Structures are given as C-alpha cells and as structure tokens.
Amino acid sequence: MHKDLSAYYRLLMMTHRRFLIADEAWRAAQADMHAIFPAHQMPFSGTIGAPGSRMRRLHDARTDALLRLQTAHEKFTRAKARSARRRAPKYEVFLLTVQ
Numbered sequence: 661m662h663k664d665l666s667a668y669y670r671l672l673m674m675t676h677r678r679f680l681i682a683d684e685a686w687r688a689a690q691a692d693m694h695a696i697f698p699a700h701q702m703p704f705s706g707t708i709g710a711p712g713s714r715m716r717r718l719h720d721a722r723t724d725a726l727l728r729l730q731t732a733h734e735k736f737t738r739a740k741a742r743s744a745r746r747r748a749p750k751y752e753v754f755l756l757t758v759q
Contacts, residue, residue, distance in 0.1 A: 662743050664739060664743070665736075665743050668735055668736040671732045671735065671736070672729075672733055672736045675725070675731075676729055678728070678729075679722070681725075682722040682725040683725070686719060686721075689714065689718050
C-alpha cells in the first residue's frame with residue numbers, strides 16, 4: 661500500500677473506532693432510558709433530550725463521529741482512485757497510414 665494511501669486508511673480505521681465507541685455509548689444510554697421508561701410508556705418517543713442533556717450530548721457525539729467517518733471514507737476512496745491512476749500504465753499510440 662502506498663504511504664499516502666496507508667495514512668488515509670489509518671484515518672479511516674481511527675474514525676471507525678471512534679464511531680463505534682460513540683454508537684455504543686448512545687445505545688447503552690438508550691437501553692438505560694428504556695429501563696426507566698418502557699417503550700410503551702415513553703412520554704415523547706421522538707425526542708432526544710433537552711439541549712445540554714446527557715442524551716443530547718451522546719446523540720450529537722455519535723452524529724459528529726458518523727460525519728467524520730463518512731468524510732474519512734470519502735477521502736480514502738479519493739486517495740485510492742488517485743493511487744490507481746498513478747499506477748495505470750501509459751501507452752503511446754501511433755497512427756500508421758498506408759498509401
């Protein structure tokens with residue numbers, strides 16, 4: 661793997677790990693919340709909490725981690741395409757005419 665490409669790959673793996681950590685924290689908090697408020701008794705099932713609440717912070721951290729993961733994936737894909745273009749063989753084409 662090319663040095664630049666491996667750097668983008670490491671970035672992708674690091675952001676993926678951070679997303680998994682944020683996602684796990686969000687899911688654990690949801691499970692804790694469902695232990696207090698069963699699904700059929702949730703007062704406002706569509707809300708994620710007041711600004712500054714723990715649930716809101718966890719949701720925002722997960723969303724931020726997801727955006728960073730998507731950006732890292734896009735950068736890795738572009739670097740991979742650049743690397744493939746660099747490695748592509750170049751051919752010279754000669755046009756021969758017969759008189």
